[in-house]
Amino acid sequence: MTIIEFPKDMKWGAATASYQIEGAVNEGGRGVSIWDTFSKTPGNVVNGDNGDVACDSYHRYKEDVQIMKELGIKVYRFSVAWPRIFPNGTGEVNKEGLEYYHNLIDELLANDIEPMCTLYHWDLPQILQDKGGWGNRETIDAFVAYAEVMFKEFSGKIKQWITLNEPWCISFLSNYIGVHAPGNKDLQLATQISHHLLVAHGKTVQKFRDLNVDGEIGIAPNTTWLEPYSNRQQDIDACNREIAWYLEWFMDPVFKGSYPQFMLDWFANKGVHLEIEDGDMEVIHQPIDFIGINYYTGHVARYKENESLLDWELVELNYERTDIGWPIFPEGFYKVLCRIKDNYGDVPIYITENGSCYNNEVENGRVKDVGRISYLEQHLTALHRAISSGVNIKGYLTWSLMDNFEWAEGYTMRFGIVHVNYRTLERTKKDSYYWFKQTIANNWFENK
Numbered sequence: 525m526t527i528i529e530f531p532k533d534m535k536w537g538a539a540t541a542s543y544q545i546e547g548a549v550n551e552g553g554r555g556v557s558i559w560d561t562f563s564k565t566p567g568n569v570v571n572g573d574n575g576d577v578a579c580d581s582y583h584r585y586k587e588d589v590q591i592m593k594e595l596g597i598k599v600y601r602f603s604v605a606w607p608r609i610f611p612n613g614t615g616e617v618n619k620e621g622l623e624y625y626h627n628l629i630d631e632l633l634a635n636d637i638e639p640m641c642t643l644y645h646w647d648l649p650q651i652l653q654d655k656g657g658w659g660n661r662e663t664i665d666a667f668v669a670y671a672e673v674m675f676k677e678f679s680g681k682i683k684q685w686i687t688l689n690e691p692w693c694i695s696f697l698s699n700y701i702g703v704h705a706p707g708n709k710d711l712q713l714a715t716q717i718s719h720h721l722l723v724a725h726g727k728t729v730q731k732f733r734d735l736n737v738d739g740e741i742g743i744a745p746n747t748t749w750l751e752p753y754s755n756r757q758q759d760i761d762a763c764n765r766e767i768a769w770y771l772e773w774f775m776d777p778v779f780k781g782s783y784p785q786f787m788l789d790w791f792a793n794k795g796v797h798l799e800i801e802d803g804d805m806e807v808i809h810q811p812i813d814f815i816g817i818n819y820y821t822g823h824v825a826r827y828k829e830n831e832s833l834l835d836w837e838l839v840e841l842n843y844e845r846t847d848i849g850w851p852i853f854p855e856g857f858y859k860v861l862c863r864i865k866d867n868y869g870d871v872p873i874y875i876t877e878n879g880s881c882y883n884n885e886v887e888n889g890r891v892k893d894v895g896r897i898s899y900l901e902q903h904l905t906a907l908h909r910a911i912s913s914g915v916n917i918k919g920y921l922t923w924s925l926m927d928n929f930e931w932a933e934g935y936t937m938r939f940g941i942v943h944v945n946y947r948t949l950e951r952t953k954k955d956s957y958y959w960f961k962q963t964i965a966n967n968w969f970e971n972k
């Protein structure tokens with residue numbers, strides 16, 4: 525038995541996102557988002573699920589905040605739906621949208637919970653997509669204008685801001701692989717979008733500084749880990765390319781002011797020509813206050829010529845998997861955090877998403893999600909190893925507070941520590957909720 529104890533100032537929290545929990549898509553003056561369009565296009569989402577109702581948090585946020593308060597979290601990460609603030613993407617501000625988020629934030633503050641606000645968690649106003657979306661440089665300034673309204677409206681209430689959630693998903697998953705909205709399958713477009721996203725991030729950080737907003741600002745890349753199957757250089761290089769595709773492709777421009785040259789060369793060999801305007805890299809290279817790191821899973825892989833985009837293949841070693849099929853790979857969590865420290869030094873890091881999919885249902889009023897508790901034990905141990913190795917971890921927010929709309933998987937995949945009955949919208953705290961509550965209260969847990 526080993527006690528895993530965290531630093532005294534560790535901030536514990538939970539995370540959600542607007543399109544995944546709010547519902548009320550036609551209320552409060554909200555405009556249409558690309559996920560409304562994508563989810564209602566047949567074949568894109570399992571069972572044809574969509575976010576029309578989701579967890580109905582738009583109406584039930586007070587109940588949700590009480591669940592957070594009982595949990596004992598210090599910080600709650602949520603995202604703002606851009607189409608609630610600018611229904612048409614730009615132009616007239618929707619006051620009802622601002623009012624909803626004031627009500628949510630006031631409820632959090634009244635219960636001594638700090639709001640961590642993600643400005644963009646994938647629900648782009650459809651009207652902007654109709655004009656090219658993130659593939660159109662004009663969307664950059666539309667995003668900065670939206671962020672400016674949010675900064676001016678909520679400065680003083682929100683002290684931690686995240687510009688973009690998972691830029692790899694926004695660019696490559698959604699515009700090259702094509703399984704998320706808007707569903708393009710174009711490497712040139714996706715790579716150019718990744719650049720526009722970084723410019724939007726940098727210009728937003730500049731605006732944040734210019735407005736002298738009280739608080740901190742960061743960005744939340746999603747990460748993965750590929751462990752080389754052998755110590756052959758080709759296996760090591762192949763795994764490095766995939767890890768860099770999620771991490772250094774985005775964080776090197778932010779922290780070093782340039783893209784990784786080996787990745788630029790790789791994309792050039794695939795016919796990609798990145799349009800970089802004068803001053804773009806300087807704008808992207810704005811100092812930020814923290815990084816939000818999202819980590820779920822890793823794999824073992826090896827080089828395979830002409831296989832997929834980056835010439836690697838998975839090697840099946842029968843790791844235990846969660847119900848969504850992702851291997852349970854806590855070693856990768858530890859290693860990617862150490863890689864971030866090696867790359868970028870002591871930048872403060874919040875784990876803004878880590879969690880697992882287990883689809884246990886309610887039985888006699890209880891949800892025995894033992895798999896999720898085991899996942900948390902393994903990944904919090906990996907996190908503790910990283911802290912012990914000198915990684916500057918400031919907080920851990922689990923994904924997710926509650927079961928919700930898991931994008932292309934719809935409602936079939938449950939990531940919450942609170943179960944949601946999507947027919948009745950009843951919330952049921954899972955065994956993992958009580959385990960996490962005790963861990964937060966103790967600031968330690970026992971590894972058996």
Ligand SMILES: CCOCCOc1ccc(-c2cn(C[C@@H]3NC[C@@H](O)[C@H]3O)nn2)cc1
Nearest residue numbers: 541690697701703746818820877923930931
């Ligand atoms: C068919 C080929 O497919 C290639 C990989 O396809 C995916 C799909 C999904 C993910 C994915 C989903 N999540 C969880 C979310 N993070 C943000 C929050 O909104 C959570 O819901 N993280 N990563 C990655 C890769």
